[in-house]
Amino acid sequence: MRDEALLPLTSHGEQEIIAWHGGRAVTTAEFLAQAAALAAALPGAGQAVNLCEDRYLFLLAFTALLMRGQANLLPPNRAPRVVEEVVAAYPGSYCLVDRPHGALAVQQFTVAVPAGQGEGAPIRAIPEDQLAAIIFTSGSTGAPRPHHKYWGELVRGMERGRERFVLHALQGGTLVATVPPQHMYGLEFTILFPLLNGLTLHGGRPFYPEDLRRALADVPGPRVLVTTPVHLRACVAAGLAWPPVALILCATAPLSAAAAAEAEAAFGCPVQEIYGCTETGAIATRRTVAGPRWQPYGGVRLHCNDGVCRAEADFLRGAVPLNDVIELHADGFVLLGRDSDMVNIAGKRASLGDLTHRLLDIPGVEDAALIVQDEGNERGGRLCAVVVAPQLTEQAILDALRPGLDAVFMPRPLYRVARLPRNESGKLPRAELLALLEQLRRGDGVQ
Template sequence: MLAHHPQQLAAWHRGAGISAAQFYQDVAKLAAQLPEAGEVVNLCEDRYHFAVSFAAAIVRQQVTLMPSNNTPGAVNSLLIKSRDGYCLTDQLQQGIQARQLLYTELLNARNSDSIALPEQIEADRQVAILYTSGSTGTPKPNPKSWGELKAEADSALQRFPFLSRSVSSLVATVPAQHMYGLATSIFFPWQGGIAVHTGRPLFPADIAADLALTSAPRVLITTPLHLRACLDAGISWPEISFIISATAPLSRELAAEAEQQLQTEIYEIYGSTETGSIASRRTLKDECWTLYDGIEMEQQGNQTYASGGHLPHPVVLNDNIEILTSGRFRLLGRNNDMLKIAGKRASLGDLNQKLLAIPGVIDGVFIPPENPNNEKQRLSALVVAPSLSKQEVLHQLAQSIDAAFLPRPLHFVESLPRNSTGKLPREQLINFLKAIK
């Protein structure tokens, strides 16, 4: 299951190391305590608890369900269809109707036996079902096999300089209950012999402190939103070998500022819940993306398909893509983000990038009309920019976008309703907008 040797560190917890041998011991003990079931929702916030629970479920041949968010409603909607499903958590949550089992109680049970661990896991064993974020529609299930997740991690370890720089530690600001977090903070460390920090720091000072508690060379897994906050914090940072960002486009301006201030390299991952990560770029050096070895793209009509590599079958991508040569492509925006107002066209993603590029804008988003075919409707926008006025933001936008796409209205807010991975599900965004009108 792990690429680590027994005494090698597999995790960092409050500055202390946890060996691979201890990990295996905890997995064996927890697996013996799990109930007979086919499915489990892993709600553990501590990343080590999550990893042990995920591994124990695999040992017991239970499939881990990962809802688009960990709210009681989302969890209940999954488990209500399950005959014997349950939740494994490190903190009981109100509102969840299924039975909840506490990680620490199971692991420390007095009658705690252990179960023999398998020497290997079948590549085609289904170990998880992940659900889409809901930012483009109703969440849909995406089953993942052990072999698919392992092969994705192996490809990423070859693409990024994990091995060439002998990376020993990894800190992530994203939850493990998501495709990006599951791959980068669980499977990358498992397959790369890397010790992952057990926390999920959100604030810059906490991120810096957790990084400092791990051994170098270290890597940070994060999002553009967290990266922006880190740069604005004005604090000192420990050495970071490189940073990987995903969940939202990263502007060249932000990448340049981050590389200079943090004295590191910034890479982006391209992928989705359906595909996992399939391409990357170093944002400051290249606007185009390069596919992982073995991954191919082809276009049929208006749709682009990804296939090969760790993908068990071709997957339709939700993005507008220009395929180049040598496994490279240019990302032109999402298929559903082209706007037409007053006979003019613009990409919603491009508008958001221009808004976020304004000095003084901490966060912001354009909100398209609910009926995209009605050219008479205007765009709205939400912006977090405490040092700017509405007129200043509109003036800056007018320098780079057509007047037809200037937001009317433009709302100033304290923060945006982003989820734990930094995304803005459309339904939640619309409800937020209605509440402030």
């Protein structure tokens, strides 16, 4: 039997600050001792649903599960029914929470920072073939599906991220995030990115612009902000004076070049979009203001044949089919839209992603979504738009859209709403969008 290769839990030195939590610095030695003590106290099981909202407690629970040889189950959302279905699918599993959830009819273990230390020296390395997490897709394109993530693959993916963002220039800096860690983008860029690349993690999860401004001001630079387009637009609209930020990473929804330019002006730093999916993790980036082309991570190879694109890399187990339509170029690729987003109306094809970008480029439009109605008719259906634009009328939006759009793709109807039903990660689950659309059709006063 061959010896399993072990990969370190963190790149931080023993006395380096690994996190800021509750207003105090936590060293790597303290963190590993706390994780070991928590691991020793956990129930015996193969997996546990990690629902901790406090980012440091999530990191502590994530690491303790790794030390204990248990996999982190990360559901598509924290709705009680969804969590209970995940637990039922993995017999013997339980939930890790940072406060008890009365609505959850499953075994719960409340995570807190341990007062003492575990027996013996903490585990500092994990077998590369150990199952670290089972992550569910968001449900934005259909029913959520589980994907297994092994420690070696996660570590190698973060190595590619370190190369892309030249992170040695940010060593000792702090990462602040507005997104939850219970999905692929959140896990990679708010937990593993700082853990494995020498950045300090901010243990909170600021939501409103002023909360985020205070969180950034409270930590030492250089600062990295991990967020979503919805949060980024809200921060720009708030008109606050922001502390210096070195880099903004953004994903989970379309970000227009205009919105990216406004964010770069407000924060005084580049905005980099991340391209990836639950199946692959992050595999490419682009600076949105520089144009539409994405640059794959080093070692990532894309192949498109017979209308299907696949990604290969040293951190992937074989060629992974992508759900997107991609146009390959010598210096990168252009994302034409999701395969499921391609629509054919009256014999003309377009991408819902591109059409959504056109809506978002209209000044005053804060968020938008498109969906095809009546797909079964002979013309291929018609588009419906749901838009957040408090200062615009429906007619003003249509007038701004019309010059750059073929008439068959003009949305009919177009609804204005106060907000879209995005989940915590900024994704827009299809079932929630359809439910909102049904309310709007009935005239239930959603606006």
